[in-house]
Amino acid sequence: MVMSDPGAKSDDAVRREASDWVALIHDADAAVDRAAFERWRASDPRHAAAYARAERAWDSAALLGQTSFGRARSLPERRRFFDRPQVRYAFAVAAVLVVAILGLSVSGVGLFRPHPSSQATELASRVGQIRQVALADGSTVTLDTDSVLRIAFTGTERRLYLSRGRARFVVAHDAARPFVVIAGNGSVTARGTIFDVAVADNRVKVVLLRGIVEVRDGRPSAVTAQPAIARLSPGQQISFGTAEPLVAPQPAATIDAQWTAGMLSFDSTRLADAITQANRYSRAKISLADPALGDLRITGAFHSGDAVGLAESIAESLGLRAAKTPQGDVVISAPPSVPAT
Incomplete structure (x- = not known):
């Protein structure tokens, strides 16, 4: 890779070089000269910033390739795309363009490193925090924002109670x-697997990523007088409420698996629903000046902890306006109409 004099380079040239380095470093078949990379990154303050932006764009573009929006536009999923060596180095540039077009807001994840918790009986996460914890049995749990989980392991059962929020x-x-998670009026039983459980608005949602789990809704069936049971396969989800019977498992959205990376991913999601999700991660809240705007659809990946940046990105991508209030919240509104002349 040929580098020109740092002081003579345009910003576009810096971005191209950063994109080249990202693609090269992520190419498993390439021989990367790390010393040359570090010299390049240290030679100009713009280099480190441009590389960080290109790296984030790379990851976000891979997420979008899994959505219906991305598939409709032939955006590549990273794993399949890398199998074509002739386009590996072009992907970083494409990733930056995807982020620019969709108005994505991406930044650092802010995950916590696992730490032993064998003495803990209750785990909790703050608003905006994603917390990963190692359990005494060798399992791990990742708590989403504002979640509460109680642990009650015994010699015959590993039982946990999720009273609020979401956990992987x-x-x-x-x-x-057996590993049993109690949530709402039901339970999820697994022996070795990866799955998410979420509790919100008196409903429980279970998403299975790997292995097999059994979900019980805790109420006796009208036919058998026993709790209804559903078995999930990887890629399926199921939800139930206090006044609803257990229904058949449904396919889970691929983007639902990305929350542990600190990203909110939307695939033609109602704006009102996207804002509800975003507001769980920040004390600064986003609102709509006109409730009718809530029916607009949004697609993209956004950093979950930046309410202001997220609102500005959403507004830009939908042709709306985002204004910060004196209290630090953000209001999204339609642009003023131009009076007829």
């Missing part, structure tokens, strides 16, 4: 001790 469980195999 990566379960260590132990045939002698």
Whole structure:
């Protein structure tokens, strides 16, 4: 890779070089001269900033390739795309363009490193925090924003109670001790698998990423007088409420699996629903000046902890306006109409 004099380069040239480095570093078949990369990054303050932006764009573009929006526009999913060596180096530039077109707001994830919690009986996460914890049995749990989980392990069962929020469980195999998550009026049982459980608005949602789990809604069936049971396969989800029977599993959206990376991913999602999700991650709240705007659809990946940046990106992509209030919140509104002349 040929580099010109740093002081003579345009910003466009810096962005192109950053994109080239991102593609090269992510290419498993390429021989990367790390010393040359570090010299390039340190030679101009713009280099490090441009590289960080290109790296974030790379990851966000891979997420979008999995959405219906991305598939309709032939945006590549990263794994399949890398199997074509002739286009590996062009992908970073495409990733930056995708982010620019969709108005994405991406930044650092802010995850916590796992730490032992064998003595803990209750885990909690703050608003905007994504917290990963190692459990005493070798399993791990990742808590989404504003979540509460109680642990009650015994010699015969690993039982956990999710009372609020969402959690991802990566379960260590132990045939002698089932892993049971209690949520709402139901439960999820697994012995070695990866799955999400969310509790919101008196409803429970279970998404299975790997393995097999059994979901029980806790109420006796009208036919058998026993709790209804559903078995999920990877890529399926199921939800139930206090006044609804357990329904058949449904396909889970691929983008639902990305929340642990600190990203909110929307695939033709109602703006009102997207804002509801975003407001869970920040004390600064986003609102709509006109409720009718809530029916607009939004597609993209956004950093979950930046309410202002997210609102500005959404507004830009939909041709709306975002204004910050004196209290630090953000209001999205339609642009003023131009009076007829």
